[in-house]
Amino acid sequence: MRYKMVVEYDGTPFVGWQRQQNGVSVQSVLEKALKIICRETVEVFGSGRTDAGVHALGQVAHFDTSVTLDPFRLRESLNALVRPFPVSVHSVEAVEDSFHARFSARQRVYLYRLSDTPFPPVLNQNRVWWYKHKLDETAMDHVAQLLIGKHDFSSFRASECQAKSPVKTLDEIHVYRQGEEVHMIVKARSFLHHQVRNMIGTLVHVGTHRIDQHDFQKILDAKDRRMAKETAPACGLYFVRVVY
């Protein structure tokens, strides 16, 4: 039987989604809990990796097991067994064998949160990037629209990115103010490694009027990571949901 689950996590204490030698990953926490429940080794496949410190509101994963399980009770057991790690299974459902968390995904949605207050956001520590400088979210949203569509995103690609091609299609991007925060929502079938964090890391320079639309277009066209700005911190990034 194949099961699909939707998972929330606080990325702060993890080395990331993916199992690694050097620390605790979300995947390993879920696999350990499932091994106890199913009494067999279970491999969990995520819809995408998230880096150390990156959060998820709705990561999707699937796994196969020879055991037949009640989805409701499975969720309860998982949430009890993953403790004290900050992982929460929102839902579990039995799915067709043709469903694959990664390969069946049609769209992934990410949120990036920044705080542009002059004082530190202590209740949202590790939940937002404290940028300190006032941001012009209207300018950021306007310039961000240059990223829509099919582009070679090499300027926003991490050097260690393993994707075959730097060409991706961005479906939607919105930058808007939410109280004392600036949020960016991005939607695409898939992203390059660090693409979202590199895009927002350059867009904040638009938000403080250090670069304009013309400069931003030049950075995109250069297809050269050295032309873009710094990678934004992991703590502001949220994997929101997957569309299948």
Place this chain on the structure above:
Amino acid sequence: MRYKMVVEYDGTPFVGWQRQQNGVSVQSVLEKALKIICRETVEVFGSGRTDAGVHALGQVAHFDTSVTLDPFRLRESLNALVRPFPVSVHSVEAVEDSFHARFSARQRVYLYRLSDTPFPPVLNQNRVWWYKHKLDETAMDHVAQLLIGKHDFSSFRASECQAKSPVKTLDEIHVYRQGEEVHMIVKARSFLHHQVRNMIGTLVHVGTHRIDQHDFQKILDAKDRRMAKETAPACGLYFVRVVY
């Protein structure tokens, strides 16, 4: 010179606002930082105490010092010196000697956040009360209106409350849904010890239809703490702002 400040804090690591022997308080963290800045002992007066674990979005405090300070630089110094404690000074301003953070207050506003999802809210751990059971926020809001006005709130008063009288006047109360959370906003000149947490601790029984409007009225009229329900956890409570 007298200065007024607006302070945000994450209540989780503190014994509360008030200086105490058995742990770190928000007041002591601010007083230690001010002693370094002013080079003299400074006493900080808060507009009200908050218990261990209770948060503040806009606690107000004042202090006197013989030193003349630039409010903007004072805020920057304070925010640097309170680290690594989760305290953030939003603003500092020079005020008249007649201003008193506690005695000049005309209204205090509190927010209580609950999550009624069947899965734990891990990204909001220590930020909401995870109640688990679905709440009928419309019923809660309706019944909560019985609390408006001048009442003897003995049924919602902590045994260790030091107020002279159990009679208080509640100006406003609203219960409403915010996504996967239920929020309660309350406004009054002042509150009894644990009053907000005891009110919401009983209102959740209305939200799960275990008690109705008639029962709730009886609890209020009884003027007896044993008639009301459990005290809601500190982690869901936020001191939002003070009106002067």
